[in-house]
Amino acid sequence: MRTHIIVLLLMLPLNMAGQAIEEMTYNIRCGECDNHNTNNWDSRKTLVLSVIQKNDPDIIGFQEMIPAQLEYLSNQLTSYSYYGTGREADGSGEGCYIFYKKDKFSLDSLHSGTKWYSSTPEIPGSNDWGDIYKRIVSYARFRIKSNNQYFYLFNTHLTYIDSLQIKYVNFLISLIKSRHPSDPFILTGDFNADEASAAILHLKMSFPADEIVDTYREIVPNEKISTFNNFSDVRDSRKIDYIFAEGKRFKTLSAQCDTTTFEGKYPSDHFALTATLELKIQK
Numbered sequence: 001m002r003t004h005i006i007v008l009l010l011m012l013p014l015n016m017a018g019q020a021i022e023e024m025t026y027n028i029r030c031g032e033c034d035n036h037n038t039n040n041w042d043s044r045k046t047l048v049l050s051v052i053q054k055n056d057p058d059i060i061g062f063q064e065m066i067p068a069q070l071e072y073l074s075n076q077l078t079s080y081s082y083y084g085t086g087r088e089a090d091g092s093g094e095g096c097y098i099f100y101k102k103d104k105f106s107l108d109s110l111h112s113g114t115k116w117y118s119s120t121p122e123i124p125g126s127n128d129w130g131d132i133y134k135r136i137v138s139y140a141r142f143r144i145k146s147n148n149q150y151f152y153l154f155n156t157h158l159t160y161i162d163s164l165q166i167k168y169v170n171f172l173i174s175l176i177k178s179r180h181p182s183d184p185f186i187l188t189g190d191f192n193a194d195e196a197s198a199a200i201l202h203l204k205m206s207f208p209a210d211e212i213v214d215t216y217r218e219i220v221p222n223e224k225i226s227t228f229n230n231f232s233d234v235r236d237s238r239k240i241d242y243i244f245a246e247g248k249r250f251k252t253l254s255a256q257c258d259t260t261t262f263e264g265k266y267p268s269d270h271f272a273l274t275a276t277l278e279l280k281i282q283k
Contacts, residue, residue, distance in 0.1 A: 065094065
């Protein structure tokens with residue numbers, strides 16, 4: 001009996017480290033942006049829902065989600081809770097909401113929040129860096145219920161103005177590096193910047209080797225993909241959506257870009273990216 005207990009205790013760290021997390025990032029196109037054309041939200045909301053249900057992620061970083069979309073998806077995806085706020089001062093407008101399976105994770109609200117890309121990031125709705133849109137990053141610290149390990153998810157939607165992107169990335173880097181406790185992190189979002197851009201290269205170079213990895217490129221290193229489709233079959237071979245992870249603490253088991261369409265109709269003007277991540281054994 002005693003021997004059995006010792007064996008189980010020795011196996012426990014391995015089992016805890018083997019927890020897989022199914023991650024998704026998805027810009028679902030703001031629900032009021034196409035009210036007067038065939039890509040309006042009502043005509044495609046069930047398609048977005050189908051993509052999510054097919055992939056069945058544990059946790060999702062959404063971009064461009066307005067209150068009507070939040071209400072619909074939270075009502076349909078009943079196994080999920082969510083965290084986040086809209087980018088306007090009153091909490092309305094587009095948000096970078098984080099959906100997570102409530103049976104698998106619990107939220108540490110004390111170490112979660114939303115920051116605005118501005119000189120006053122704590123002030124809701126602040127915007128003084130020259131972007132015409134308010135931009136935010138929402139982040140949350142989660143506890144994995146099965147093993148009591150913690151990790152962070154940072155979820156953002158960066159500006160498309162090239163001259164501002166480095167400034168935004170520097171803020172994002174500082175926020176990630178200042179997290180406390182310093183648990184493993186995942187970073188999702190629509191960065192409006194391709195893999196060869198100064199912003200993405202700067203992001204990667206600002207962390208020690210292997211501390212931040214593009215999970216898609218861990219699995220598919222060379223294939224050209226377009227994550228922005230503009231509701232069209234024309235492709236520009238630019239990947240502007242990302243699931244980054246702390247490579248020293250997560251192992252990427254799989255990754256894909258979901259290009260599903262429905263009889264020629266696109267769920268969103270972006271494709272969803274997914275990744276299966278496993279926490280590594282901490283030595």
